[in-house]
Amino acid sequence: MASPSFTVITMSQFRQDFIRFAISQNVLRFGEFQTKAGRLSPYFFNSGLFQDGAALRELSQFYAQAMLTSDVEFDMLFGPAYKGIPLAAGTAIALAEQGRNVPYCFNRKEAKDHGEGGTTVGAKLQGKVLIIDDVISAGTSVRESIELIRSAGATPCAVVIALDRMERGQGELSAVQEVQRSFDIPVISIAALSDLLGFLQGQPELLQHLHAVQAYRDRYGVEND
Structure with missing residues (x-):
């Protein structure tokens, strides 16, 4: 049986579709939320709320398309524990459905001292490894994964x-920019805050949130490199 294929769409539409999907799943919400940095954010993104099979399948397809439309060459996927584990597994399946079968693995929080032992589960880490996660906040998970x-x-x-x-x-750079500059590797995102602002402008029922998100962006935002 032939593998299913994605409809050919522009990245702009792809990003807008992802934001619409995240809102429909209540993963992206609007209101007043305190961030780890102590800021009051008018929106909140919690990928842990993608919590059923259908949602994980669609999310994984978005990840796969973001990878396949990038210029990055990769041999395997790595999912940092814990949120990266289902993301890596689901995206490996989505990639296989597109005819790109790649191995994946994830790490344990604590090394196993019996059985097969070790700190990772799945395929052996080798070649060019693409790290898959939900967001980058402080960048701690990414740094540990890279090491x-x-x-x-x-x-x-x-x-x-x-x-x-x-x-x-804490400085003038975003967490994403700090990772890119510290480790000299690209960070690919399915969508960014700029895409969210563009989406809100075209949704009359959500326009009441546009001013607050834009004001937050003006106060704390950075420009992508």
């Missing part, structure tokens, strides 16, 4: 995330 991949003799080639908040960290 683990390099210690295995493999090469971290990129990070792919669902949403880039395009927001300053």
Whole structure:
């Protein structure tokens, strides 16, 4: 049986479709939320609310398309525990449906000292490894993943995330920019805050949130490189 294929669409439409999907799943919500940095954000993105089979399948297809439409070459996927585990597994399936069968693995929070042992589960870390996660906040998960991949003799080639908040960290750079500059690897996002603003402008029922999101962007935002 032939593998299903994605409809050919522009990246703009692809990003807008993802935002619409995240809102429909209540993963992207509007209101007043306190971030880890202590800021009051007018929106909140919680990928843990993609919590059934149909949602994970569609989410994985978005990740797969973001990877396939990028210029990044990769040999396998790595999902940091814990949120990266279902993302890596689901995206590996979505890629296989597109005729791109790649191995994947994930790490344990604690090394296993019996059975097969080790700190990773799945395929051996080798070649060009693409790290898949939900968001980059402080960048701790990505840094730990990069160290683990390099210690295995493999090469971290990129990070792919669902949403880039395009927001300053402790300095003038965003967490995404800090990762890109510190490790000299690209970060691919399915969508970014700029896409959310564009989406809100075209949705009359959500226009009441546009001013608050734009004001937050003006105060804390950064420009993508």
